Amino acid sequence: MEKEVEIIEIDDKEYVIIEEATHKEKTFFYLSNIQDEEDTLIRKASYDDKTKVIPLESEEEFEIACNLLYKNIIN
Secondary structure, three states: OOOOOOOHHHHHHEEEEEEEEEOOOOEEEEEEEEOOOOOOOEEEEEEOOOEEEEEOOOOOHHHHHHHHHHHHHHH
């Protein structure tokens, strides 16, 4: 089975989207570096440009993203 993956470049590194979750109009992404599986990031879609991925803004957003992404991976 082939699955299409989306690649995002951040700081000259390529990351694949492992998981995506939305909460109250915010979309969060769990990313993994293609060259280094131990290099992972959690980011969100920009408010102004949904195709742009930006860092989280607070500890609260981080906790929300972790909870959402964990629930999606388990289910």
